[in-house]
Amino acid sequence: DTGVSQNPRHKITKRGQNVTFRCDPISEHNRLYWYRQTLGQGPEFLTYFQNEAQLEKSRLLSDRFSAERPKGSFSTLEIQRTEQGDSAMYLCASSLVGTSGDTDTQYFGPGTRLTVL
């Protein structure tokens, strides 16, 4: 399967613990996005990378959140000192964009469902 994959699919943690999620994009896709989705809402943009460069971060992304894409392939999203409000589905999407930087089609992974107790 060459789709976007995310691990783990589910994560239950206690408040105050750190968690890390991984996203493997579609092979050769140069852009990678992280979104958060809560029940009944649409995905909410968090951050995105072009290759290994993090180009934008949402103001919603507190300093407890950090994302990396060290080699321009897979990405990790870490949440430190988790809070109950962090409970959500964390979605990753990837796309292939040309040199013009024009709008791209984003393909989503299955998500990691985080529950903070």
Place this chain on the structure above:
Amino acid sequence: QQPVQSPQAVILREGEDAVINCSSSKALYSVHWYRQKHGEAPVFLMILLKGGEQKGHEKISASFNEKKQQSSLYLTASQLSYSGTYFCGTDITKYGGATNKLIFGTGTLLAVQP
């Protein structure tokens, strides 16, 4: 900035048609439509670019009115498999180009019954 979708929910019988609307208060570069089934990832349906265009994908088509900052998704002769929540994702234009950061609408729940 979040686009507003209407209706919030719609129930159809198989074979009936539906229209889902997406309206933004900001100038748009493109509109992306997705369908999401419960517990699954959003699945890409189609993308419409500024310049005003209409696209079709089998029995699902869409239009984009750049001047009104509105897009509509048309579902004809609905099938059971069309059930799910439909989201529009809007790419707000910046300096005439794309921002590549999708802002998703409020969602429309579509239920198709036999």
